[in-house]
Amino acid sequence: MSRIAILGWGSLIWDLEILTPHTTGGWSMEAGPRLPMEFSRISPKRKLGLVVCLDPTVGVECTTNAIQSTKTDITHTINDLAARERAPLDLIGAVHRNGLRKGRMPDVCKAVADWCEDNAWDGAVWTDLEPNFFGYTQQNFSVDAGLTYLRTLTGENLTEAHNYIESAPQQTQTPLRAALAKDDWWQGLKENSQP
Secondary structure: OOOEEEEEOOOOOOOOHHHHHHEEEEEEOOOOOEEEEEEEEEEOOOOOEEEEEEOOOOOEEEEOEEEEEOOOOHHHHHHHHHHHHOOOHHHEEEEEOOOOEEOOOHHHHHHHHHHHHHOOOOEEEEEOOOOOHHHHHOOOOOHHHHHHHHHHOOHHHHHHHHHHHHHOOOOOOOHHHHHHHOOHHHHHHHHHHOO
């Protein structure tokens, strides 16, 4: 029987959504491989807020989390995650002991495959959406550029961005998040959002 893990580090942790019936048990927090990530993706789904993604250029290694799929066929698990993420199949990464390795970054595929082998998983899938900050802003992502971009958001766009970044697991500790923790404007948003 094939044991397949779904790896998460962003909104999957607090909102499995349509993936819920396709998982068993809860999240094993901080049990996944360490992968390079940053909040360098602008998400149309999240009202143009910044979301965390795997980013080999500016990302720092953060611990991921794992939950077991109810499926034993890696293809079915890929399809389940793609449906939850509203993402094309080629932007779902996957490795399996049958030799499957698919993903944007060979280093990530190797890290996940090694983790699977060390932890008795037959395979794993993950969201492999690209950083797209430059495509929206015509600027390379940096902490300063990210802070400047967040300050352009207003209303529900800013609320969504704030909620997403603050809800991400604590171990998703990136340079942008560290800067926001010391930013008076951002911390003021937190105080204003509390009842």
